[in-house]
Amino acid sequence: MSEEPRDIGVLIIGGYLGSGKTTLVNHILHSGTGRETLVLVNDFGEIAIDGDLIEADSDGVVTLVNGCSCCALSTPLIEFLVSLRERATRPQLLIIEASGVANTALVASHAMIPGFRLEGVVTVVDAETIGERLSDDYVGNTVQRQIEAADVLVINKTDLAGAVDVERASELLGSLAPGALVVEAVNAEVPIVFLLGETLESDLDLFEVRNASDSGEPHAKHETWSWECDTVINRTRFESVLESLPDRVLRVKGVVNFDASPLHRSIIQRVGSRLAITQGAAWGSDQATSRVVLIGYPGSINPKVLAEAFNAASI
Amino acid sequence: MSDTTIYTASKIVTMHSSNPVATAVAVRDGCILAVGSLEECQAWGPHVIDERYADAVILPGFIEAHGHIMDALNSEQSYVGFFDYPLADGSTVLGITSTAALISRLKEIESGLGDDEILLANGLDPIFFPGEPRLTCHDLNEVSKTRQIFIRHASGHLATVNSALMEAEGITRDSLTPGVGKDKSGEPNGELREPPAMSLASRAFREMQIRSINPGLVRTHGEMARNAGVTTSTELVGLMLLLPQQLEAWHEIVDAPDFPGRMVLYNLPSMPGTSADYDAMAEAFLALQKSDTPKMRNGGVKLIIDGSIQGWTAKMQWPGYFSGEDNAHLLTTPEELKATVKAFHRRRININAHCNGNAATEIFLDAVEDALIDFAWLDHRHVVQHSQTSTAAQYRRMAKLGVCANIFTNHIWYWGDQHSEITMGPDRVRGMWACRTALDAGVPISLHTDSGVTPIGHLMTMWCAVNRVTPTGRVLGEAERITPYEALYAATLGAAYQLHLDHEIGSIETGKRADFAVVDASPLDVDRLAIRDILVFGIVVGGEHFEAPQNAESGS
Numbered sequence: 001m002s003e004e005p006r007d008i009g010v011l012i013i014g015g016y017l018g019s020g021k022t023t024l025v026n027h028i029l030h031s032g033t034g035r036e037t038l039v040l041v042n043d044f045g046e047i048a049i050d051g052d053l054i055e056a057d058s059d060g061v062v063t064l065v066n067g068c069s070c071c072a073l074s075t076p077l078i079e080f081l082v083s084l085r086e087r088a089t090r091p092q093l094l095i096i097e098a099s100g101v102a103n104t105a106l107v108a109s110h111a112m113i114p115g116f117r118l119e120g121v122v123t124v125v126d127a128e129t130i131g132e133r134l135s136d137d138y139v140g141n142t143v144q145r146q147i148e149a150a151d152v153l154v155i156n157k158t159d160l161a162g163a164v165d166v167e168r169a170s171e172l173l174g175s176l177a178p179g180a181l182v183v184e185a186v187n188a189e190v191p192i193v194f195l196l197g198e199t200l201e202s203d204l205d206l207f208e209v210r211n212a213s214d215s216g217e218p219h220a221k222h223e224t225w226s227w228e229c230d231t232v233i234n235r236t237r238f239e240s241v242l243e244s245l246p247d248r249v250l251r252v253k254g255v256v257n258f259d260a261s262p263l264h265r266s267i268i269q270r271v272g273s274r275l276a277i278t279q280g281a282a283w284g285s286d287q288a289t290s291r292v293v294l295i296g297y298p299g300s301i302n303p304k305v306l307a308e309a310f311n312a313a314s315i
Numbered sequence: 316m317s318d319t320t321i322y323t324a325s326k327i328v329t330m331h332s333s334n335p336v337a338t339a340v341a342v343r344d345g346c347i348l349a350v351g352s353l354e355e356c357q358a359w360g361p362h363v364i365d366e367r368y369a370d371a372v373i374l375p376g377f378i379e380a381h382g383h384i385m386d387a388l389n390s391e392q393s394y395v396g397f398f399d400y401p402l403a404d405g406s407t408v409l410g411i412t413s414t415a416a417l418i419s420r421l422k423e424i425e426s427g428l429g430d431d432e433i434l435l436a437n438g439l440d441p442i443f444f445p446g447e448p449r450l451t452c453h454d455l456n457e458v459s460k461t462r463q464i465f466i467r468h469a470s471g472h473l474a475t476v477n478s479a480l481m482e483a484e485g486i487t488r489d490s491l492t493p494g495v496g497k498d499k500s501g502e503p504n505g506e507l508r509e510p511p512a513m514s515l516a517s518r519a520f521r522e523m524q525i526r527s528i529n530p531g532l533v534r535t536h537g538e539m540a541r542n543a544g545v546t547t548s549t550e551l552v553g554l555m556l557l558l559p560q561q562l563e564a565w566h567e568i569v570d571a572p573d574f575p576g577r578m579v580l581y582n583l584p585s586m587p588g589t590s591a592d593y594d595a596m597a598e599a600f601l602a603l604q605k606s607d608t609p610k611m612r613n614g615g616v617k618l619i620i621d622g623s624i625q626g627w628t629a630k631m632q633w634p635g636y637f638s639g640e641d642n643a644h645l646l647t648t649p650e651e652l653k654a655t656v657k658a659f660h661r662r663r664i665n666i667n668a669h670c671n672g673n674a675a676t677e678i679f680l681d682a683v684e685d686a687l688i689d690f691a692w693l694d695h696r697h698v699v700q701h702s703q704t705s706t707a708a709q710y711r712r713m714a715k716l717g718v719c720a721n722i723f724t725n726h727i728w729y730w731g732d733q734h735s736e737i738t739m740g741p742d743r744v745r746g747m748w749a750c751r752t753a754l755d756a757g758v759p760i761s762l763h764t765d766s767g768v769t770p771i772g773h774l775m776t777m778w779c780a781v782n783r784v785t786p787t788g789r790v791l792g793e794a795e796r797i798t799p800y801e802a803l804y805a806a807t808l809g810a811a812y813q814l815h816l817d818h819e820i821g822s823i824e825t826g827k828r829a830d831f832a833v834v835d836a837s838p839l840d841v842d843r844l845a846i847r848d849i850l851v852f853g854i855v856v857g858g859e860h861f862e863a864p865q866n867a868e869s870g871s
């Protein structure tokens with residue numbers, strides 16, 4: 001099994017023109033993802049990469065020092081994907097910036113062919129204009145489909161919109177995509193690990209670096225908290241801790257050493273109230289350290305209470 | 316001094332208003348020296364007289380201002396569409412009108428294939444089989460249980476495959492890719508909807524892809540155009556901006572003396588449904604034009620704004636479709652379209668916009684209006700392509716804005732009954748392909764075939780615009796009929812105008828290139844219902860003669 005090449009994870013980023021989709025792509029390119037990542041951009045003209053981040057620029061592919069590279073499409077997407085999976089060196093993650101009018105569900109179905117694994121669909125909306133867009137004669141149905149297709153909805157530009165607008169947007173999105181995670185953001189600054197469907201240890205590393213560099217930010221839109229433990233965790237108790245988390249905790253990711261399956265990593269993935277626990281790689285000779293990270297709105301995270309609850313789940 | 320050749324004809328229809336009819340044309344250096352009587356032409360000095368067309372009628376070569384070289388695929392792989400399709404060698408494949416006919420055609424093709432070949436066929440259109448159950452793998456298994464069979468539907472969005480293919484490619488009840496059709500018991504039924512599912516048939520998919528980007532198709536397309544009397548054709552999905560490495564191969568084929576015609580490319584500045592840095596693309600386009608030759612040019616850019624009416628993906632204004640589910644969405648945003656149009660317009664690059672639905676027409680006209688306010692290039696001749704449902708008000712706007720319409724009149728015959736019964740409704744269909752309204756409003760028009768979607772050939776598009784008759788005998792909108800003269804003008808000079816080449820081609824006029832269609836009768840003289848039956852003997856391109864193959868047997 002181990003020599004079988006891993007499927008390429010795919011993250012789709014959609015959203016109508018002006019919603020901040022490209023800002024989010026820029027944010028990802030600058031932050032890196034902790035994995036070898038290829039970003040398929042819509043329009044190079046709008047991509048702003050700091051010169052000192054660029055390692056190479058040839059044949060229409062810009063390679064960055066942080067492991068990301070980006071290029072634009074010059075063939076139909078399906079043909080690009082079929083040729084990508086046949087390459088000798090393939091990225092671990094492919095991020096597709098969909099166009100402003102893309103039917104993101106159709107784009108997402110491209111990631112459900114052999115060799116790829118859909119990690120999620122992110123749709124960015126502009127807090128101020130979303131109501132207007134949805135009732136537009138020309139593009140209303142397109143914007144609605146983009147929202148319905150999303151796993152994660154980013155309500156962007158909340159600093160420019162009034163509180164009423166943000167609340168209204170939130171209600172609209174809740175009714176159109178009841179299963180999706182809704183995150184508010186300024187300048188599309190959403191911690192990247194929380195957009196990705198898969199939980200990798202490298203994600204968690206990356207997240208912690210970000211977390212450290214963000215600390216002290218005065219008006220952060222999100223709070224994060226992480227927890228580490230070297231002893232075995234009781235799965236039942238751990239699950240009930242997750243169930244008891246406040247609603248405003250948006251996302252939980254983790255790699256955990258459970259008593260029920262001590263030989264393998266257990267991968268934790270919670271979006272909103274949907275929890276998925278899957279089996280990861282064997283611990284082997286690695287130190288079996290459990291790690292969990294959370295993101296939530298300001299005020300949702302009480303480090304003392306959380307630490308007590310999670311510590312109580314360890315044996 | 317160069318040689319002069321005078322061609323005589325029973326009639327020369329010039330489409331030059333000062334000199335509408337002649338019996339002789341003098342050609343020197345590939346250009347028209349004189350047009351008139353034999354004596355008038357002889358007066359220009361030493362010459363030889365060539366009487367090969369003495370009994371024929373000479374028209375200006377037809378100009379296809381919206382073609383695609385993919386029609387050549389019908390010559391190079393098996394065509395299984397509903398309507399007869401004329402091929403490059405002069406033969407005609409007969410249309411497939413039932414599932415039983417499809418199976419027997421496929422069996423015939425199958426028996427001629429080598430052991431390891433797969434069976435690829437193209438052009439099936441289920442909209443014409445309303446009473447029949449959908450085609451499944453079980454039908455195709457009757458053709459072969461061992462050879463892979465892949466039938467691509469006319470829309471390009473769907474394929475039907477057999478069980479041998481699914482077995483070889485691992486398509487099973489467990490396949491998770493959206494678009495894999497399954498029967499009630501959960502087994503795959505052979506339908507693969509949309510490209511992701513179609514790509515699961517990896518060998519067929521790869522082979523189709525290789526065949527469709529082969530520049531050699533342009534050669535076959537040229538021959539199909541020649542057979543129809545077309546001297547200048549176009550590729551409206553030009554890839555020279557996206558795949559500039561194709562440029563050389565195209566030039567090599569088209570510039571060769573034996574290539575029977577001229578080609579003009581309208582290039583995509585981005586893959587449809589994605590965007591690009593359009594200012595950079597516009598600069599790249601200007602650089603590309605430096606490679607232009609008299610036989611192959613880059614005419615402008617193509618923008619695709621919506622889908623098709625028979626696929627319910629064209630963007631219609633209220634009240635939308637007559638029946639069926641509206642799956643329309645725009646492939647660009649109105650805001651982005653404005654920025655895109657500006658980037659090309661301000662560099663004086665001609666823009667052709669695919670607008671099947673009237674909502675698409677509307678946002679394109681909005682964008683052109685904005686660009687004109689920004690930059691006063693009045694002679695832009697931007698084109699609303701297809702313009703199948705543009706409204707009377709939109710034609711009035713086009714006239715004011717200097718926008719042309721290239722109207723897809725072949726739909727009247729090919730899908731007119733379906734538009735009446737299914738997509739647009741029996742009343743509204745009368746106002747589709749509104750040639751009369753366009754001309755009365757003062758909009759320069761052309762007529763096209765979208766070659767590959769329907770067979771190249773203006774005698775048919777003209778016939779449709781003049782008669783507006785469907786296969787079931789309906790007349791769709793008598794009030795929108797135009798005259799044979801107006802139709803011929805649209806198919807020659809009208810198209811040349813849209814290509815910004817009316818000073819060079821499109822009429823038989825002194826100083827222009829010697830590009831002619833040689834036919835057995837003038838469309839202005841025959842019964843209107845007989846226009847499509849006029850026989851094409853061949854074409855002349857820059858004074859070079861290219862005969863169309865005659866009397867080829869029909870068959871597959």
